[in-house]
Amino acid sequence: IGNVYYDQNERISQKNISADLIDQKTLFEIAGEHGKKTAIVSGKKNMLTLFEKGCDIQATMSAHPDYIGEAPQLDDSENNDQYYDYHLKTTSWVFEALKSVLTEEKPDFTLVNIQSADSIGHRFGPDSFEVAQAVKLIDQEIGKLFSYMKKSDILSDTAVMILADHGMSPVSKAIPINVLMNNNFDQAAVVVDGRNAYIWLNGDDAAAVTAFFEAQEGVARITSKGSPEAQALRVDCERCPDLILDSEPGYLFIPEALLWKYQGMHGTTEDSDMNIPMIFFGSGIPQNQEMADAKIVDLAALTCKLMGLTADGFDGTVPRLTAPGAEAVDFFTGQGD
Known part of the structure; x- marks a missing residue:
């Protein structure tokens, strides 16, 4: 439930769910079964506990290939100035690590986790100056990534999906x-x-x-x-x-x-906690369209369609797209179409 696992027999809870507790196949495992190379680049140290099965290349703050530079360190997590500066530096580190992984490994499927907006939002609040600065930095780094992918001709056969896993309330x-x-x-x-x-x-x-x-x-x-x-x-x-x-x-x-420690939090069914951005571009993604009634659980089905993978049993479906003033239709093409 959420980020927490509760053992009903032992009556204890633990914060981080491990891979062996997940019954369904992850996208990493599905992609691997189709001969695809997978990677994760994360600003969270514990992200691999969820995806250690089926992930070929792993680059996190605590463990990463030698060709990736040293990750930032946080000396005092209770010092707000250090906490804020650390998460901004971590954001830039994640994007540099991602470009290195794309260059060196050429993975077919990559999950990138940028934790700064979430961490800074929890500490300072979603409407704070600090969150605004974090979002501006992420936006700048996405622009640099776009330029890099275009110059390296990666974008010609790659789809990029930008989304959050939740909102946040003060x-x-x-x-x-x-x-x-x-x-x-x-x-x-x-x-x-x-x-x-x-x-x-x-x-x-x-x-x-x-x-x-x-x-x-x-x-x-x-x-x-x-x-x-x-x-x-x-x-x-x-x-x-x-x-x-x-x-x-x-x-x-x-x-x-x-x-x-918390001026921002999420978890309820309120719009401020549930509504998220979903922005897609690249190969197989039509321009100037909007997704009709898209949900975060649709991501798995859409990823498989774009990569040409055969899989079923998802809670979500491929979102339908609509141009301004038009009815929703299926415009997502999939790899090679």
């Missing part, structure tokens, strides 16, 4: 849900992921837990397993939590003492 108030759970319930367990909290009842009364949190300041809504809302959100599986809590605007589930 926050300033804490809901200490772990303390509330420990002080009021014997069996129920909670996992926190920003502006969401996931509760497994483990024998505690659902009505009592629900009523308790409905009365808490900052709790916006509670979704129960088996409800139409849970089914619509596709969080109604056997392993899904019994209750999902969304926070009110401005609130997040966190101890009061840690609130200073």
Whole structure:
């Protein structure tokens, strides 16, 4: 759920999901089965825990090929000036590492993770000067990448997809849900992921837990397993939590003492947390079109179509495109068309 895995037998949670916990094949594995070379370039040190299966070339802050320059280091993560400067430097490092990987390895499929907007947004808030500067830098680096790919003739047979995995909302108030759970319930367990909290009842009364949190300041809504809302959100599986809590605007589930680290957070079903940019260009991508009702889960199906890979079982589909004033049609061509 989100960035968190909860072991119902051991009743413990861990923040980073590892590759062996993922049942479905990743795009790296699908591409590898079709003889494609894959790569990941990431500003997050732990990104490979998700994609270590099927990824041929791995370039992260902590481990990368010798032809890539040394990654920036952060001495004091609690110093805001150092934190901000480090993430800007990391952004430039990721783009330089990407160009090196494209030149040296010529991968067929590459995942690039630029973490600065997310990290800086959490610390300083989504509407901050610091986030604006981070986005400007990312925009400049994308422009340099475009020029490099065009000059190197990489763009002629490569599609580039730029997107985020979530939005972000400003926050300033804490809901200490772990303390509330420990002080009021014997069996129920909670996992926190920003502006969401996931509760497994483990024998505690659902009505009592629900009523308790409905009365808490900052709790916006509670979704129960088996409800139409849970089914619509596709969080109604056997392993899904019994209750999902969304926070009110401005609130997040966190101890009061840690609130200073977070002026921005995401996780709810609000538009500010859910809406993301999706910008595609390059080979197989028509110009001056808009995607109709595109979702982030459509990325896998679209990637396979553009690369000419045969795969199914995705939650998403290839987005339909529309020109201004026209009906939506399927304009994505796929590799070689």
